[in-house]
Amino acid sequence: MASSKESEESEAFHWHFPELEDIHFEIHGKTLYYFIALFIVVLLLSLLVIYWRWFRRCHRDNPTVTSHAPTPPRPQPRGLDPAAIRALPVTLVTNAAVPETDCSICLVKFEDGDKVKVLPQCQHLYHSECVDQWLSTESSCPLCRSSIQIDSDLPQIITQ
Known part of the structure; x- marks a missing residue:
């Protein structure tokens, strides 16, 4: 009896629905x-x-290609003039004279005889090559962001 009931249930369940087909x-x-x-x-x-x-x-x-829309002005370079970068004081590193242990730009420790540049206002030290590259694109201290500007009439660096 159980087998006939199972066969009836399996026949009642249809996988194919001909009423949903649209043969016409x-x-x-x-x-x-x-x-x-x-x-x-x-x-x-x-x-x-x-x-x-x-x-x-x-x-x-x-x-x-001509366009009717005006082109936006190019942004002015934000870095310092190469003459102003060269005007920064350069000192040689000695263990007794340098309170900081590494350059904040390249993260390499200062060693005796390294040439470092001292930024005027904040007195932060950096390797000359590191800070020269930084100041060619930015006009601020990499560590504290104090602004360094050049007075066009005077050949000296003015800090803010």
Whole structure:
């Protein structure tokens, strides 16, 4: 009895639903034409958008392509003048004279005989090469960010 009940339950459960099939679905005449026309329009618009993005990306920095929009001004360099960087005092490291143990830029310990530059206001020490490279792009102390500016009339460094 149990086996006949199991066979009835397995027959009652259908994996195939013929009522959901649409075997009479057909596209005729104008409907097929409209589907093809819609597909072509969508395809052409997609290709046009892709081409426009490619064109904008390739010609963004090209000066020969004229644009109606004004170009924004380039930012002024924020670093110090090379003459001002050379004007910073350079000292030789001795163990007794240097309170700091390493350069805050490259994180290498100061050794006897190293050339270091001392920033005027904050008195922070850095290897000459490290701070020269830093000051060519920035006009502040790398550690405390105190500003270093140049007075154009006087050849000396003014700190703020």
